[in-house]
Every structure is written in C-alpha cells, then in structure tokens.
Amino acid sequence: MTGRYRTISFLSDFGTVDESVGVVKSVIRSIAPDAAVIDITHEVAAHDVKAGSLTLARSAQYLAPGVVLAVVDPGVGTERRAVAVEVGDGESVLVGPDNGLMAPAVAMVGGATRAVELVNADFQLPSPGATFGARDIFGPAAAHLCAGVPLTELGPLIQSRSLQPALLPVARPEDGGLECEVFWVDRFGNAQLNIGPEEVVDWGDRVLLRIGDLERTATVVDAYAEIEVGSLGLVIDSYGLLSVSVDRSSAADELGLAAGDAIHVGPIPDADGGGSDRDRGVTTPVTLRERR
Amino acid sequence: MTGRYRTISFLSDFGTVDESVGVVKSVIRSIAPDAAVIDITHEVAAHDVKAGSLTLARSAQYLAPGVVLAVVDPGVGTERRAVAVEVGDGESVLVGPDNGLMAPAVAMVGGATRAVELVNADFQLPSPGATFGARDIFGPAAAHLCAGVPLTELGPLIQSRSLQPALLPVARPEDGGLECEVFWVDRFGNAQLNIGPEEVVDWGDRVLLRIGDLERTATVVDAYAEIEVGSLGLVIDSYGLLSVSVDRSSAADELGLAAGDAIHVGPIPDADGGGSDRDRGVTTPVTLRERR
Amino acid sequence: MTGRYRTISFLSDFGTVDESVGVVKSVIRSIAPDAAVIDITHEVAAHDVKAGSLTLARSAQYLAPGVVLAVVDPGVGTERRAVAVEVGDGESVLVGPDNGLMAPAVAMVGGATRAVELVNADFQLPSPGATFGARDIFGPAAAHLCAGVPLTELGPLIQSRSLQPALLPVARPEDGGLECEVFWVDRFGNAQLNIGPEEVVDWGDRVLLRIGDLERTATVVDAYAEIEVGSLGLVIDSYGLLSVSVDRSSAADELGLAAGDAIHVGPIPDADGGGSDRDRGVTTPVTLRERR
Numbered sequence: 001m002t003g004r005y006r007t008i009s010f011l012s013d014f015g016t017v018d019e020s021v022g023v024v025k026s027v028i029r030s031i032a033p034d035a036a037v038i039d040i041t042h043e044v045a046a047h048d049v050k051a052g053s054l055t056l057a058r059s060a061q062y063l064a065p066g067v068v069l070a071v072v073d074p075g076v077g078t079e080r081r082a083v084a085v086e087v088g089d090g091e092s093v094l095v096g097p098d099n100g101l102m103a104p105a106v107a108m109v110g111g112a113t114r115a116v117e118l119v120n121a122d123f124q125l126p127s128p129g130a131t132f133g134a135r136d137i138f139g140p141a142a143a144h145l146c147a148g149v150p151l152t153e154l155g156p157l158i159q160s161r162s163l164q165p166a167l168l169p170v171a172r173p174e175d176g177g178l179e180c181e182v183f184w185v186d187r188f189g190n191a192q193l194n195i196g197p198e199e200v201v202d203w204g205d206r207v208l209l210r211i212g213d214l215e216r217t218a219t220v221v222d223a224y225a226e227i228e229v230g231s232l233g234l235v236i237d238s239y240g241l242l243s244v245s246v247d248r249s250s251a252a253d254e255l256g257l258a259a260g261d262a263i264h265v266g267p268i269p270d271a272d273g274g275g276s277d278r279d280r281g282v283t284t285p286v287t288l289r290e291r292r
Numbered sequence: 293m294t295g296r297y298r299t300i301s302f303l304s305d306f307g308t309v310d311e312s313v314g315v316v317k318s319v320i321r322s323i324a325p326d327a328a329v330i331d332i333t334h335e336v337a338a339h340d341v342k343a344g345s346l347t348l349a350r351s352a353q354y355l356a357p358g359v360v361l362a363v364v365d366p367g368v369g370t371e372r373r374a375v376a377v378e379v380g381d382g383e384s385v386l387v388g389p390d391n392g393l394m395a396p397a398v399a400m401v402g403g404a405t406r407a408v409e410l411v412n413a414d415f416q417l418p419s420p421g422a423t424f425g426a427r428d429i430f431g432p433a434a435a436h437l438c439a440g441v442p443l444t445e446l447g448p449l450i451q452s453r454s455l456q457p458a459l460l461p462v463a464r465p466e467d468g469g470l471e472c473e474v475f476w477v478d479r480f481g482n483a484q485l486n487i488g489p490e491e492v493v494d495w496g497d498r499v500l501l502r503i504g505d506l507e508r509t510a511t512v513v514d515a516y517a518e519i520e521v522g523s524l525g526l527v528i529d530s531y532g533l534l535s536v537s538v539d540r541s542s543a544a545d546e547l548g549l550a551a552g553d554a555i556h557v558g559p560i561p562d563a564d565g566g567g568s569d570r571d572r573g574v575t576t577p578v579t580l581r582e583r584r
Numbered sequence: 585m586t587g588r589y590r591t592i593s594f595l596s597d598f599g600t601v602d603e604s605v606g607v608v609k610s611v612i613r614s615i616a617p618d619a620a621v622i623d624i625t626h627e628v629a630a631h632d633v634k635a636g637s638l639t640l641a642r643s644a645q646y647l648a649p650g651v652v653l654a655v656v657d658p659g660v661g662t663e664r665r666a667v668a669v670e671v672g673d674g675e676s677v678l679v680g681p682d683n684g685l686m687a688p689a690v691a692m693v694g695g696a697t698r699a700v701e702l703v704n705a706d707f708q709l710p711s712p713g714a715t716f717g718a719r720d721i722f723g724p725a726a727a728h729l730c731a732g733v734p735l736t737e738l739g740p741l742i743q744s745r746s747l748q749p750a751l752l753p754v755a756r757p758e759d760g761g762l763e764c765e766v767f768w769v770d771r772f773g774n775a776q777l778n779i780g781p782e783e784v785v786d787w788g789d790r791v792l793l794r795i796g797d798l799e800r801t802a803t804v805v806d807a808y809a810e811i812e813v814g815s816l817g818l819v820i821d822s823y824g825l826l827s828v829s830v831d832r833s834s835a836a837d838e839l840g841l842a843a844g845d846a847i848h849v850g851p852i853p854d855a856d857g858g859g860s861d862r863d864r865g866v867t868t869p870v871t872l873r874e875r876r
Contacts, residue, residue: 022332128532240712314624420824
C-alpha cells in the first residue's frame with residue numbers, strides 16, 4: 001500500500017535534549033519506511049501554543065506538500081481533541097491537537113477542506129500512559145496517512161468550523177502611528193513586528209519607535225548591512241514583515257524586546273511638534289477563519 | 293550488495309554544536325547511501341554513560357528494526373572494546389563501546405544472541421588520532437552492516453556474557469514506603485522515578501514524598517493537566533513509570549530534583565501517626581543480564 | 585530529470601531554535617525530492633565566518649560527494665556575490681556566499697575547477713525581502729544541481745581566482761617554541777591548536793604551555809584517558825592536530841581558553857634555564873589558494 005504523501009514536516013516543543021523526537025521518528029519509520037521526515041523545529045518554547053502557531057504560519061507557504069505533524073500540547077491527556085485537518089482538497093494534512101496551534105497555518109493556505117477526530121485505536125499505539133500523544137496518536141496518524149490509509153479511516157469527520165480558531169494580534173492605529181506587537185525574536189536578535197513595509201511607507205525613510213518610555217528613531221532599509229553602525233533599522237525581513245534590527249548585533253538585547261512586547265511605530269514628529277496628519281485607514285483586528 | 297538493515301538509530305553525547313554528528317553521518321552515507329539515519333538524541337550529558345544507557349533503554353522498544361549506533365565513550369582510545377551486539381537473532385544490532393551503555397537496552401529486548409569485537413580494519417577508517425571512534429570505527433561498522441557485510445566479518449565472536457553489564461537502581465522498601473531514585477528529568481521538569489503505578493496502588497490517591505527534609509503530598513493522576521494548580525502530581529508517564537510533576541511548570545525546579553537524586557515515596561501517615569502496615573513484598577535489586 | 589548529485593551537506597549559523605533550517609530543507613525537498621540532506625551543523629556562532637570556515641574545513645575530507653550548502657552570511661542582501669564552486673572536476677559543488685567561508689574547504693580538496701555566480705532568477709525563489717539567501721538563492725541552487733540542472737545554468741562562469749581567499753593562522757616560531765592559536769574548543773573542552781604532533785616531537789613527552797602569564801606543563805599522549813588525573817595532556821585529536829586536554833574535564837575552562845586565543849608551546853627549559861637549541865625550520869604563514 002503506497003500513499004499519496006511522502007513527506008512529514010514535524011514541529012514540536014520537545015527539544016532535542018532527550019529522545020522524544022527520535023522515538024516519534026522511529027515509530028513513523030516502522031509504519032511508513034518510505035516517508036521522509038523534515039524537522040521544522042523542536043525548540044518552540046515548552047507549552048507555548050501561540051509561539052508554535054506563529055512558527056508554523058511563517059513556515060507554511062514553504063513546506064513540501066504532504067503531512068504536517070505539529071505538537072505543542074499542554075492539554076495532552078485531557079478532553080482536547082486530537083485531529084487531522086485536510087487543506088487544499090487533500091494536498092496536505094495537518095495532524096495535531098485541536099488547540100489553535102495549527103489554525104493560522106490552516107487559514108494561510110486557504111482553510112480546512114475536511115477534518116477528522118483521531119479516535120480509531122487501530123491506527124494508534126497502545127500507550128502505557130496518556131502523556132505522549134506524538135508517539136502514540138499523532139505520529140502514527142501522520143505515518144499511516146503516508147502509508148496510504150485514507151483520512152476518514154482515522155476517525156469520524158468533524159465540522160471544520162468546530163476547530164479551535166486562532167487570534168493573531170494585529171497592529172492598531174494610535175497617536176498618529178501604530179501600536180504593534182513583537183511576533184518573534186530570531187536568533188540574531190531581530191524583532192519581527194506584525195506590520196509590513198506598506199504600513200509605514202508614507203512616513204518616509206525614518207520612523208519613530210517607542211518602547212515604554214524609550215524613544216528611538218530607525219531607518220527603513222532593505223538589508224541588515226545597510227543599517228549604519230550604532231543606529232537602528234526597520235528591515236523588510238524574509239517574511240515580508242518589518243523587523244527592528246541592528247547590523248551584526250542584537251536589536252532585542254539593545255532595546256530589551258521579547259516576543260509579545262508592545263512597540264509603537266510612527267512618523268517622526270515635525271519641528272513644531274505635530275505628528276503625521278494623514279487620514280490613516282483603520283487596521284481592523286481579524287480572526288483567521290475557514291475559507292468559504 | 294544490499295543488506296537486511298535499512299535504518300541506523302543514532303545516539304551520542306556529541307551535541308550538535310560542532311560537526312561531529314554530521315561527519316559520522318557523512319561517513320555512513322558514503323558507505324551505505326540507502327541507509328536512513330534517525331537521531332535518537334545527541335544531547336546525552338558529556339561522558340554520562342548511565343544517562344545514555346537510560347535514554348537508550350527508554351527508546352529501545354520503539355526503535356525501528358535495524359542498527360543502533362550508540363556512542364557515549366569516555367574511554368575512547370583505551371583498552372575498552374568496540375563491539376557489535378546482535379539481538380533478536382539478527383533483527384537488530386547495537387554498535388558501540390563495551391562500557392555498559394547498551395546493556396539495559398540489550399536486556400530489554402531479550403539479550404544478546406551474538407556479539408563481535410570490532411577489530412577488522414578493513415571496515416574502519418584510518419584515523420589520524422585515536423579519539424573519534426564514532427567516525428572511524430562505530431559509524432563505519434553500522435554502515436557496513438547496512439551495506440550487507442555479515443556481522444562476523446567485522447571481527448571475532450565474543451562471549452555475550454563477557455559484555456559489560458548494567459546496574460540499574462531499583463527502589464527498595466523503607467519506612468513503610470519506597471526509597472526511589474530519579475531516573476531522568478525531562479524538558480518540562482517532570483522527574484521520572486524508578487517505580488510504576490502498581491507499586492503505589494495500595495496507598496490510595498494521595499501519597500507522601502520526602503526529599504531530604506522536605507515533605508510534600510502528591511496526587512496520583514493520569515495526565516499532567518489533572519494536577520490541581522499549585523499542587524504536585526505523580527503522573528503515569530509515557531513509559532509507564534511514575535513522574536513527579538506540576539501542571540505547566542517544572543517539578544524538578546520546584547523541588548530541586550535532578551537525575552540520580554533519592555526520593556522517598558510512601559503512604560500518607562494516619563492521624564495516629566502510623567504508616568501503612570501492609571506486608572509489602574521486597575523489591576530486589578537486579579542486574580540486567582543476558583537472556584537464556 | 586535526474587542529476588548526478590544525491591546528497592546535500594548543509595552547514596549554517598541559523599541554529600535550530602526557529603524554523604529557518606526546516607524551511608530551507610522544505611524548499612529543497614520541493615525541488616529535489618530524492619536528494620538527502622545531511623546537517624553538518626547549524627550552530628556556527630552567528631555571523632562568525634572564520635569559525636564556519638574552520639568547521640567546514642575539518643569536515644571536508646569526510647563529506648559524501650555531492651553538494652555542500654554553506655551559509656554564514658553577515659553580508660546577506662549586499663553586493664557580496666552568491667556563488668557555486670565546483671571542485672574535483674565536478675565531484676562536488678560548494679554553494680554559498682563568496683565571503684571566504686568555503687575557501688579553506690575548497691583548498692583542502694584541491695581547489696576550484698569551475699565557479700559561477702548565482703544570478704539566474706529562474707532557479708531562485710521570489711523573495712519578499714532580501715535577507716534569507718539560504719531559502720531563496722542558495723538552497724534552491726543546491727537542489728536544482730541535484731535535480732540535474734547544469735552548473736552553468738545557474739549563472740555566468742567567474743574566475744576561480746576572483747573568489748574571496750581565506751587566511752588561516754599558522755603557528756610561528758618564537759622563544760625556542762611555537763606561538764600557536766586555538767582553532768576550536770570542542771564540546772568536551774578540548775582546545776585544538778593549529779599544530780600537529782610532528783611539530784613537537786623533538787621536545788620529548790613533556791612540553792611547556794604558556795597562556796599569558798600562566799605556565800603549565802603538558803604530557804603528549806594518544807588518548808584522552810591516558811592523561812593523568814589533575815594534569816594536562818596534548819592529545820593527537822581526531823583531525824591529526826594537537827589538542828590541549830584534561831581527562832573527563834574541560835581544559836578550556838581550566839585554562840580560560842577560547843577559539844582564537846594565543847598559546848605558546850615549547851620545550852621544558854633545562855635546569856640551567858636554557859630552551860631547546862635545535863635549529864628549527866621556519867613555519868611560514870600561507871594563504872590557501874587555488875590548485876594549479
């Protein structure tokens with residue numbers, strides 16, 4: 001029996017300090033020896049469903065078609081559902097807990113086309129405890145999909161709209177500028193914001209950043225290396241969003257920024273003290289939802 | 293020449309900060325291009341043979357059949373033997389140093405059926421120094437097994453009972469309860485003990501923990517999320533053993549527990565101060581040994 | 585279309601805390617599903633081109649033939665060139681930035697036989713920003729080579745001698761001994777020097793180490809475990825170079841050594857205070873360069 005899926009993209013908060021990731025891959029290998037497993041990352045902060053969901057959303061458009069196995073699951077062993085969510089009419093299937101982890105990624109690729117609850121014990125491992133869902137439920141489901149088991153064998157269809165939604169923070173206009181949130185601080189200390197370059201284009205090449213009581217100006221640039229020594233840049237990052245950056249140093253360290261922090265981005269005040277008086281359109285917070 | 297083994301499960305204490313793991317995999321790839329390498333973990337604490345042996349034992353029952361490459365080897369370059377240990381009449385072969393690292397895993401899957409000492413230089417790399425056995429001896433042996441080289445080509449058969457045994461700590465009855473040891477602290481701070489749920493079943497839903505002078509009660513539960521906020525749980529973990537846990541927080545941090553620490557688990561004393569007077573059977577320490 | 589390359593050996597400074605490595609592998613998988621990716625390491629210190637180049641040079645002789653994808657790229661998005669460098673008349677191709685990162689490895693395997701600049705947008709991803717070359721330029725180039733695209737399709741040929749060279753530090757004679765540099769401190773705290781055993785052979789089994797004002801003697805040995813408790817060893821390491829080591833402990837911690845530090849290695853002075861008076865040949869610093 002050969003399936004249509006050959007690749008499993010695997011994200012978790014397991015770290016690689018112990019054998020958890022290896023054991024899940026071993027279980028997959030025993031069920032679907034020809035599936036390739038690609039690690040997205042296993043270093044999502046422990047139990048941080050929101051951070052995991054952002055990581056998965058950033059990755060989604062680049063993943064190879066196939067199965068996505070995503071496990072950040074503080075509610076393991078409780079009544080939260082284990083689910084498999086099909087997208088693109090079967091191009092890919094996301095397997096994991098129904099706790100909002102997969103929702104932004106599902107929305108980004110057009111929403112769920114079908115979803116099942118993973119309750120068929122024929123495609124699970126008998127588990128000594130109820131605490132390792134990736135090994136006993138999610139990993140086997142991902143592998144059986146690669147081995148050719150149809151989605152609907154894994155459990156009963158459920159309403160896509162019953163899946164846990166995600167709420168992503170959206171920047172809101174305030175004080176002539178935008179109240180933003182740091183989505184993510186990367187390894188180099190770049191602090192990705194929840195705005196793109198089009199939202200600051202009217203303010204020229206230099207903008208004002210306000211973090212608590214701290215005010216700094218930053219230059220909008222295309223590459224990290226274009227930032228002048230000792231100054232801040234707003235770089236269009238590799239996801240098309242703006243990142244607060246310092247060339248070859250950590251902006252997050254310099255400004256004390258972490259994921260989830262608030263930061264105000266706005267025009268540099270004129271000499272007479274006024275802000276931009278452009279009539280800015282309102283940016284409305286949206287809940288990512290299922291495609292029609 | 294195609295072999296019967298297609299998978300190499302790889303555990304070490306090399307970390308991934310440098311190129312060691314990558315170089316071993318490159319050597320394997322050059323010898324056996326069709327073998328898949330699955331990383332169990334490379335974050336075993338440096339030179340900690342006991343921790344490595346427990347990690348391997350926890351993983352053993354889930355590993356895909358094939359070759360297990362296990363290298364935690366503080367004695368590299370000395371007279372400790374390099375060995376390949378066959379289990380299950382050839383279902384799998386464990387390759388590594390003969391220092392007790394592989395002994396618990398070998399015992400768990402039924403003991404050695406054959407073993408050889410890895411001395412045939414035809415299946416080793418010429419090494420500039422004597423310090424990187426995984427690259428020069430163990431990795432090539434694992435790869436050649438996948439490429440179809442018979443076990444006995446790698447070196448002379450040795451007596452299975454001459455292999456270094458493992459001594460795993462077993463809980464012993466004391467003071468109406470059990471003197472246990474922390475086997476392992478996982479990434480989430482759960483402290484796995486060397487006892488299973490059947491050993492505390494007669495004491496009801498709540499038990500006493502004693503760590504040095506500290507006394508705490510804990511509730512026996514099935515899932516981390518069932519632990520009440522601010523209290524301790526004894527959770528049946530994913531290996532069927534009991535773990536001291538706190539919901540969404542680190543029990544090890546809270547109690548100052550690390551692998552190897554002693555912890556007393558027993559019944560909550562009655563109001564009159566007495567302990568359980570059940571006539572408990574004695575739990576005898578055992579040395580894991582070769583299957584008959 | 586099947587290519588001649590089946591393996592991509594991947595080194596970067598991305599770490600594995602976020603999804604960067606996973607996304608690059610996903611992009612590769614989508615272009616060349618049959619290529620295997622072997623991680624050399626992704627924990628090169630951020631932006632440390634020299635450390636990355638040494639890691640790659642240590643690995644080079646062990647890598648499987650194929651494509652090497654190497655990305656430590658502080659100048660991403662600027663005018664530094666993106667290149668693919670063929671070695672061994674096509675046995676392997678190194679893909680990465682032209683900033684000296686690949687130069688020592690290229691030199692070690694005989695120098696470049698051809699090189700191209702990666703400018704053909706047909707084999708790149710359209711990128712929202714200019715900051716993720718591995719995902720948008722280097723990874724796709726590596727994958728297309730595995731999928732059978734000829735090197736010269738990726739961009740115009742460039743002169744091999746125009747590639748950025750590497751300057752590796754070479755020990756120089758001083759004060760009767762050698763002024764050395766620490767190339768690398770491994771996970772176990774062994775400090776690899778830029779000299780081999782042949783350079784100290786005339787000084788007998790014991791040599792003098794001088795680090796700043798600190799003087800220590802060390803024994804030249806073949807294996808870490810041969811170092812006496814509490815003393816220092818100069819071990820012939822797995823690359824054939826000498827490492828300052830302590831058995832089962834960290835020499836780097838004990839002596840305060842880090843990569844790039846200077847260390848003097850010389851003969852133990854005679855009782856009359858004199859050093860070795862052997863007429864030592866001069867060790868000349870060399871720039872690694874293209875093979876004729």
